[in-house]
Amino acid sequence: MHNILTSLRHNKNLYLVTISFFLLGFINIHLALIGFLCMILPFVLLMNTGKKTYCQGYCPRASFYSKIGKFKKTNQKTPNFFIKGDMKKFILVYFVFNLFIMIAATTRVYSGAMPPMLMARFMLFFPFPGNLPQLVEFGGIAPWITHLSYRIFSMMMTTTMIGILLGFLYKPRTWCTVCPINTLSDAYLTITKKRK
Ligand code: SF4
Numbered sequence: 161m162h163n164i165l166t167s168l169r170h171n172k173n174l175y176l177v178t179i180s181f182f183l184l185g186f187i188n189i190h191l192a193l194i195g196f197l198c199m200i201l202p203f204v205l206l207m208n209t210g211k212k213t214y215c216q217g218y219c220p221r222a223s224f225y226s227k228i229g230k231f232k233k234t235n236q237k238t239p240n241f242f243i244k245g246d247m248k249k250f251i252l253v254y255f256v257f258n259l260f261i262m263i264a265a266t267t268r269v270y271s272g273a274m275p276p277m278l279m280a281r282f283m284l285f286f287p288f289p290g291n292l293p294q295l296v297e298f299g300g301i302a303p304w305i306t307h308l309s310y311r312i313f314s315m316m317m318t319t320t321m322i323g324i325l326l327g328f329l330y331k332p333r334t335w336c337t338v339c340p341i342n343t344l345s346d347a348y349l350t351i352t353k354k355r356k
Contacts, residue, residue, distance in 0.1 A: 187294075188297070210349075226333060232327075238337060
């Protein structure tokens with residue numbers, strides 16, 4: 161296990177995990193549930209190592225931004241309000257709101273109060289054009305799981321697209337300055353340092 165983790169750390173092909181995630185959503189949307197790993201793993205590693213280990217060496221999304229950033233000739237400086245201003249808080253609030261809506265709607269689908277929403281959306285409200293192809297069917301899956309899968313796919317797609325846009329406007333990994341995982345990890349480290 162240790163050897164696998166060591167070989168993955170700073171692996172230059174980690175960006176392929178990001179691309180594979182979205183391709184898997186085209187094969188069958190339920191595979192998008194893998195996206196939860198991107199939310200859980202950073203905190204598991206943070207609590208075990210006391211460092212932002214995931215961000216520093218394992219994040220496929222950061223690798224993806226770095227990869228596409230290589231196609232740019234110049235990099236604009238990341239604005240200060242991303243690094244020290246309110247943008248982190250704004251994105252964190254959006255992330256928490258998104259999670260809340262996702263859980264509330266999935267609970268309503270589970271209880272039969274609403275049908276599953278079988279489409280990907282940008283920023284909660286704007287449907288992506290066209291349907292995901294769904295090349296392989298999985299039978300017998302509860303509608304609330306399908307709904308949740310579309311929602312996690314939408315959230316990952318939305319944040320990835322915003323990250324790509326920021327990467328083209330500024331430095332390739334500008335998303336990392338406002339990423340909720342980073343903001344929450346910093347808060348955790350600040351709190352744990354104060355307790356020592
Ligand atoms: S800040 Fe977010 S996108 Fe950047 S490396 Fe950490 S988890 Fe990945």
